Amino acid sequence: MLTTNPFDDDKLREECGVFGVWNADHAASFVALGLHALQHRGQEAAGITSCDGAGFHSHRASGHVAGNFDKDEVIRALPGRTAIGHVRYSTTGSSAMRNVQPLFAELADGGFAVAHNGNISNAMKLRRTLNRRGSIFQSTSDTEVIIHLVATSGQSKMLDRIVDALHQVEGAYSLLMLTEQGLIACRDPLGIRPLVMGRIGDTVIFASETVALDVIGARFEREVAPGEMIVVNADGLRSFRPFAAASPRPCIFEHVYFSRPDSVAGGISVYESRKNIGAVLARESGIDADIVVPVPDSGVPAAIGYAQESGIPFELGIIRSHYVGRTFIQPSQEVRHLGVKLKHNANSALIKGKRIVLIDDSIVRGTTSVKIVQMMRDAGAREVHMRIASPPTRHSCFYGVDTPERAKLLAAQMDVEAMAKYINADSLAFISIDGLYRALGDQRDPAAPQRCDACFTGDYPTRLTDLTEKKAEESGLKLAAIA
Template sequence: MTQTHQTTTENEADCFRDECGVFGIYGKPDAAAVVTLGLHALQHRGQEAAGIVSFDGKQFSVERHVGLIGDTFTKQSVMDRLPGSRAIGHTRYSTTGGEGLRNVQPLFAEFAGGGFAIAHNGNLTNALTKQRELQKRGAIFSSTSDTETVLHLIAVSERDRLVEKFIDAVTQLEGAFSFVGLSGKKMIGARDPLGIRPLVLGDLDGAYILASETCALDIIGARIVRDIQPGEVIVITEEGPRSYFPFEKTNPRFCIFEYVYFARPDSTIEGRNVYEVRKKIGQELAREAPVNADMVVPVPDSGTPAAIGFSQEAGIPFDLGIIRNHYVGRTFIQPQSAIRHMGVRLKHNANRWAIRDKRIVLVDDSIVRGTTSQKIVQMVRDAGAAEVHMRIASPPTSASCFYGVDTPEKSKLLASRMSIEEMRDFIRVDSLAFLSINGLYRAVNEPQRNDQCPQFCDACFTSDYPTALTDQEHTESTRVLSLLANNG
């Protein structure tokens, strides 16, 4: 579904929103409890809501709640309602469909052949188009989530077996997806042919696991088996896993921003440890944009590994010049303007004893709207810093993401309407520099970006979208026709 951007306060909107996390296990007693632990590890991928669907051999049980995993699924009464040795779960931040319990995943449907639940990380760029086609055929949608489109495509498929119906459905999709599904007999995983979003296979004492990141396997002591391959559909039954490759072979385009920001630093994705990549990003940044300074300070927490790498390469001491308050959540109520404008200080506070009279290099992962960076810089100056230089561990973010990450529309991205010098003046730093696109590629062990056949999805930096944006193009065409009609 064409991405919709949520209504947020100014401070909340000045960042990338994490996407979603999926986790499933097949063949483990009290499977829902294991899924709960896995979702705890994936909480960084979505803090809005979560859901779990389990199967006990006879019936499916569904629990979906708004809020954090620890606030909902740790209650014994909830876990007692989720019996069975098979379960899948989802932790959500909405990039399509809006808020509300009806959009919380996994989504569940009763087909002619039995029940089926599905959870999705990513964003489908032709879901609205497919939805309209299905509605013309009589389909009735009960949510506004793009994921529900998959259930309807399965329902109307004329193939015989569930796996065939599932493959028939996913091969009609565009965009980014990592799916985990559960039927009465199978757990099914699928990754889009470009492999934009991550999905890994694990093993826990013979029980197979599908998860968004390896950190979710670590928390339960599971063994990492491998990444699900781009374009792979994996079907897990009592006989074990079996893989299908229904998509035409193409060059993968994994989301490079997973390494910059989204994934947890202790995860290993596509054979690369995220923490090590982020340190290398900082090292590349120090080589490309050196600065005379006394101290390297991360904007916590996402800027910390890159700041360590910058410090090591530049030979400038690293210190925690900004302290983060980890107890301020996304649900903090801001009823008055005076409190609302304190949003940055609620989460971050300058360590004035460390930075007073020092020339500071602030290292952050990205700049979105720039308003948060502006406030952090002012906070550091107020604490007595002699100079403030900013180094950004990614190229300028100048385009919106349509693959499962909630970003502001292009016109609200600072880099889409300002030069670097104009951004420097807006943020009020003594100097500002971003990592180059080739510097980012070098940090992930690629010599440089292949412009004819890019190795990653980097559309938020380059506007080079690797898939069709059918819904977006249709929406834009409709808007233009409407303007022409109104001006005619």
């Protein structure tokens, strides 16, 4: 099998997306529409769990929301006025069906379903402890750890059991939990992963991004605050702050790549922030050229900002076809090479003889950039200058983003000059970390960053217990081998 998008193999994979509805006729239909809008956040699998008062109903499937949840019989099998849903790209646990969310369990005081965006960075340590106590896991997902912590809590009330469980976990999470008593939304104390709330009349909606509210005609009300837990049930909506106050650290990469450009994150239009990033990039590393060319689609807003700031014309020098399936079988290496151009192709008449500024959102392994630069040279570009709308990605993410191990990150192995030679560009430049903050309207404080920028700086805002213990174990094994 071959991915027809030659650039898909060199992106930080979006974490996951969650969507929940309380008090709506055919709630599962709304959830399916919301998940459509969040499809970019996870394309491996999708699931919906509903509750109709008499019980819980679930449907989970591999692949996209379309084709799995646009069938009447599927939605009819998910009755009830409350439902939660999830789109997934596996960051912890394999892509097996047992890991597809929402996860569901029958606890002592009733059914419990959970949809999770993020990553629990001490999940393996907790799992070992729970296993020793007799817990039997049905998946390899870190999300199931939360279910077992709730199930084994010594607290008597469900809400207290959930709070007790979350006090034991580290890392990043935006959670939607469905019980017989209501819908519960919760965001980690640092607000690393996004979560917003909206309404349609008396219906309450939670979603990973505002664009999912737009799709169902909901009014954006506010973000779920970092460390906030919201309970919605027959008694109304109640907000709790069960965690110690902390300085928020929302993920800065939401503005670089993860969120859809038509979303609003942290009160800022993602589209406008990406244009601002391009403008700052032009001021920091401008160069004399003929045209600015975005790498579609994620590089487009930054390229517009770069072009406007630099005065160099914006042109679509790479054309993307939207009518090609994600994968297809290829019989030979020669045909596989040709298949790459089905999704992205150089606009050769525009490129030939030109000095090109290529704008992309990031460089991960570098394989994407090598292909893009070569595509421009094959089309006759006179010069190819690459500009990246994020700082060099030198560190792995442990908060729900599927990042290659550090040894496979190009910027962790080479300086910028060496990277330029590797991708065969005439020049290469990245926006600075301070410039990225300025583009978002912030003045970065290195001693107390306002956002999680660990993939660029290595400044992780939480403990990484599992990683630390793994390194200690590997070090011990090496010492034992030497001895």
